Amino acid sequence: MSPTTADLPRTAELHGADAPDFAARFRAEVLPANRPVILRGLVKHWPAVQAAQTSDQAVCEYLLPFYQGARIPLSLGDPAAGRHLFYREGMAGLTFERRPTELADGLRLLLAQAHDATAPAIYMDSMPLPACLPQLAGAIPLPLMNPQVMPRIWIGNAVRVQTHFDLMQNLACVVAGRRRFTLFPPEQLPNLYIGPIDFTPAGPPVSMVDLEAPDYDRYPRFREALAHAQVAELDAGDALYLPYAWWHQVESLSGFNILVNYWWTDTPPPTKPFDALLHAVLAFRHMPPEQQAVWRGLLDYFAFEHHGPALAHLAPEHRGLMGLSSPQQAEAIKGILGEAFKRG
Structure with missing residues (x-):
């Protein structure tokens, strides 16, 4: 019998984010281990997280005064795709379309449909805070991070982002809602059946295997990938550290979700x-x-x-x-x- 994501081991956790030595522990224990770790409660003190505990409307009202009018990318999914941001059947295009919008309009659309199970995917992704919410970074301090690392914000309903990797280290902080990350180490690349690198849903190449219904006849080595996988489930206020190039599928589990993440590398290469x-x-x-x-x-x-x-x-x-x-x-x-x- 093949394993399912429900059978996967849980990602390790580090608690005590309030402790004065937590940043030192993160640098001394987490980074050198080069393994994913959940940092429970890391950002629970952020005002945005506290506003989200009140209501979806409250956190939107908290964010909007920081907005300076920049157009932002909005992805709208095909209702037939089940909010899976992926390829259409036969790779004939993608299951979503992107268009620029104002943040207020995107939030209004999201709030109106966040808890409608029939609504399509609504996703405002990878928005650099200096461009769209320039003063927000100062309101969400994170001593773990070098101040030069630029935060990005992701806002949407319950969407599923296909398994991919980032050529950066990543600290993903949940502001609102809940998230599930299914994680694979970089050496599982041959078992993940990667799609093209020049036609992708969002930049990096993705696995072609649907985690919800793996086709083992077509992708038999994926069983081996699952044998090395793990799952991280995060609530608002939690964060996940992802080492360089770890593969991850990301699922937003609530009708309204916000994530702030930090990508960085200690030795930026002079070329791509x-x-x-x-x-x-x-x-x-x-x-x-x-x-x-x-x-x-x-x-x-x-x-x-x-x-x-x-x-x-x-x-x-x-x-x-x-x-x-x-x-x-x-x-x-x-x-x-x-x-x-x-x-x-």
Whole structure:
């Protein structure tokens, strides 16, 4: 018998968010472990969370004075899709359409239909606070985060976002409603049956397996992915730490939901790694296996430095483009790549 999401182990939890040493524990215990952790009650003190405990209307009234008029993205789902933000049958488009709107109009639409089980998906997603609610960040302090990390806000009804990953670390804080995250470690990539990387519902590629009804005949290795999965369920005031590139399906479990999240990386790359992946596909995919093995070794040595710093036997000034990372080095490499692509 195949496992279901109800059978999955629960994500580990860290309590005591009120303790003065909590931020230090987060940095000393959670980040180095590189595993998801629920931080119970982390943001229960936020005024927005407290307003949401009163009513959906109350938290909307709390947010609107922060709004400065920027247009925001609103996704409206196909009622036939069951609020699943995904591909249509046969991948003939997506199950939702996006259009810009005013925050007040989006909230009004959501409040009118939040508890209507027949309403379509209504989702205002990934809105940077400096753009749409510029003063709100100051009202939701989070000592765990570097102040330079930009928060984003997500508002909607009970929608299901397909399993995907982010090339960032993520701290997701529930302001209103309840959320369920189904989590898979990065090494389960081959068992998640990923869709195209150039036609996606929202940016990153997604798993093609429907968690609600997995088709094991079509996706047999997904059983192995489920064997390594876990589930995190969060109430308002809770937060989830997600390490870099962990796969996650996100379900909003209430008729009205708000989440604020923080994406960051400790070592931002000078270029987009996904661009390098596309270049690698173009360069290596059609090589004979014996040549791919050679390039796998070269990448391990020069790019990933699995054997220690590349060219460490040379003085730093003699390592050329493999010397210490710097803006000048990055620009030199980009210049070489630009010329290479011009030549075709």
